[in-house]
Amino acid sequence: MASFAGYSRAAGVWRRGALVALVVVASAATLLCAGCRGRSALRDEVMSYFPNNEGFTWTYFGFAEYGHKMSIDRITNTKSPGNVVYEISGAVFDMSDGESGRDFSFGLEYIFTRDDVRERILHKDVFPHRIDGLVMLKAPVKEEQKWSFRAEDGSEVDARITRTGKDLDDDLAYCEVEYTTPDASMPDGLYRETRVFKKGLGVVAFKSTILPDVEFSYSLASTSRSR
Structure with a gap:
């Protein structure tokens, strides 16, 4: 009888220990899932500022x-570290009608x-983007971020996000971001x-x-979807 009672007490201790372990595991899983949802929400916020379909094409004109x-050629989801990658190809319009001999294509x-989007410049010759690895936008998207x-x-x-708002013409939310990097040849060294x-x-x-006294600019003229 004493042996049975000892066994019962041991079994009770084991059950209580197992229950505590299950509670700990469940709590950890809940926290992990909450963290995943938080990271997903931040990435979703950033991605909401971009088109999400292959074949989307932008046309820009400017200075x-x-x-x-x-155009977006391909959208892939990487297993590790779980990023979403847009592969984009394009070309600068050749105003020389081919006489310059330059490569006007870019990739x-x-x-x-989990909370930002980075632009990688794979190849370019005359394309005006300068900062390879530019973290274009980061969540949360709010003024003075x-x-x-x-x-x-x-x-x-x-x-720095300098402005946020909603365009009255198309009712779309927008944000403006300013980037600075040291450059002794530029005004204020930036x-x-x-x-x-x-x-x-x-x-x-x-x-x-x-250039110190020249500002370059372009803006979106049109978009299209081919797929």
Whole structure:
């Protein structure tokens, strides 16, 4: 009888221990899932400022008859570390009718991580984007949100959301981001670049200092969907 009672007490202790372990595991799983949902919500917020379908095409025009067109060729979800990657190809419009001998094509990747999107410049010759590895936008998207990062060439870049709002013409939310990086040849020793993002469209306006007294800019002229 004593042996049976001892066994019962041991079994009770084991059951209580198992119950505690299950509660701990369940709590950890709940916290982990909540963290995953939080990260997903942040990424979803950033991605909401971009189109989400292959074949989407942007056409831009701007400074001194500048123009370019680019399209989303492919969207992939990577298993590790769980990023979403847009593969983009495009070309700057050749105003020389082929006489310059330059390569007007370019290739980009937009890499969406858990809370931001980074632009990688895979190849370019005349395409005006300068910062490879630019963290274009970071959640939460709100005015005065700031972040800093190191570009692919090792330079330090500071970014700040300077404006947010809603366009009265199309009722789409937008945000404006300014990026600065040290450059002794530029005014105040800084290269400045500004981009405006609009919900579902991506970049709708771009402005940068290409020379100390010259400002380059372009804006979205049209979009299309081929698929």
